[in-house]
Amino acid sequence: MLLSQGSGELRRLPPCHFRFCHRPPIPVASQEAAHLRTGSAVRCGWPWVLVASIIAAMDTHKLSDTAARASKAVAHKPPWLKRRALTAETWQQMKQMLDRLALATICEEADCPNVGECFRQGTATFLILGRTCTRNCRFCAVRHGRPDPVDPDEPRHLVEAVQQLGLRHVVITSVTRDDLADGGAAHFAACIEALHANTPASVEVLIPDFGGREAPLRAVLAAGPEVLGHNVEVVPRLYPLIRPAADYRRSLRVLERAKRIRPSVYCKSGLMVGVGEREEEVIQVLRDLRDVHCDFVTIGQYLSPSQLHYPVAEYVEPQTFERYARVAQELGFSGVSCGPFVRSSYRAAQMLDRARGLPGRAHGA
Numbered sequence: 001m002l003l004s005q006g007s008g009e010l011r012r013l014p015p016c017h018f019r020f021c022h023r024p025p026i027p028v029a030s031q032e033a034a035h036l037r038t039g040s041a042v043r044c045g046w047p048w049v050l051v052a053s054i055i056a057a058m059d060t061h062k063l064s065d066t067a068a069r070a071s072k073a074v075a076h077k078p079p080w081l082k083r084r085a086l087t088a089e090t091w092q093q094m095k096q097m098l099d100r101l102a103l104a105t106i107c108e109e110a111d112c113p114n115v116g117e118c119f120r121q122g123t124a125t126f127l128i129l130g131r132t133c134t135r136n137c138r139f140c141a142v143r144h145g146r147p148d149p150v151d152p153d154e155p156r157h158l159v160e161a162v163q164q165l166g167l168r169h170v171v172i173t174s175v176t177r178d179d180l181a182d183g184g185a186a187h188f189a190a191c192i193e194a195l196h197a198n199t200p201a202s203v204e205v206l207i208p209d210f211g212g213r214e215a216p217l218r219a220v221l222a223a224g225p226e227v228l229g230h231n232v233e234v235v236p237r238l239y240p241l242i243r244p245a246a247d248y249r250r251s252l253r254v255l256e257r258a259k260r261i262r263p264s265v266y267c268k269s270g271l272m273v274g275v276g277e278r279e280e281e282v283i284q285v286l287r288d289l290r291d292v293h294c295d296f297v298t299i300g301q302y303l304s305p306s307q308l309h310y311p312v313a314e315y316v317e318p319q320t321f322e323r324y325a326r327v328a329q330e331l332g333f334s335g336v337s338c339g340p341f342v343r344s345s346y347r348a349a350q351m352l353d354r355a356r357g358l359p360g361r362a363h364g365a
Helices: 030-037 048-073 088-100 115-120 154-165 185-198 214-222 236-242 248-261 279-291 318-331 348-356
Strands: 002-004 010-012 125-128 169-174 202-206 227-229 266-273 296-301 335-339
Touching: 125 154, 125 185, 154 169, 154 185, 169 185, 169 348, 185 202, 185 214, 202 348, 214 248, 236 248, 236 279, 248 266, 248 279, 266 279, 279 296, 279 318, 296 318, 318 335, 335 348
Parallel strands: 125 169, 169 202, 202 227, 227 266, 266 296, 296 335
Antiparallel strands: 002 010
């Protein structure tokens, strides 16, 4: 592989450690990283996704050391990050239904800290389009690799699960399927349409970026979800380290286009904190989201799934989440949820009800 140096001279380096490659990463000289980080490689015509992947590869060899240092600094979770464990009986009941219908939940696949609360209330965020993601974000517990074929019976199974649980609001998300021509948009639409045709539930979808293409986004919106979510996840400075295959501005465009295509849809986004961001960066993200007419926002504490994932930089104190919530409300978001355990779909039904001016419903509804 050729990397350009500051003088413009080229020299050959060993292959980088790209995702889907499980060899130990090869350290790269710091001046090469500086060349890429300053953006000179992009100005030379390199695709940004490639540059971001190389930067991530350069940093991978330092990740274990960083994780070790971070684990010492944040070895013990603070009191506000304690949760009641899920009982074996509740777990078995929900698992039996999900297994019978061949359904997955992001609650399980992403090791969500709220799985106990949600399963006790008989609700879950359904994960469609399989359990294997084509991307490899360094914060995410969902496995990556070559996905299975799409299950054509999944919309029907979703309907059965929603009817059995008696849900009035359904949240659906998916793995990213860059292997599919439409990124899975038609399958999203089929699930939304099946739920609207066979249940009284409102539907919220949390979608990938579809590679920035507008046609898949239009297909999802045409099915009529009440809420369309797409997460920016982290502040833009950290994208090369944590989300090397994603693009912050592209994510903002997804939300902006959604609102332009279907003004009546509630647009939603979320981000994690505790990964090394600064408070002013989080506030700027909130401003960026309002600039593209995002209605709902969620902010929660990042919890590293394992030592192989991106390390936790800090446990953000509850008072900081309260400040973020006040800023978001002042900026004009219709729905705001900020707290250590907040995730994209946490108490999503109540957020929608408040925005509509409706009486609140039980958490499980």
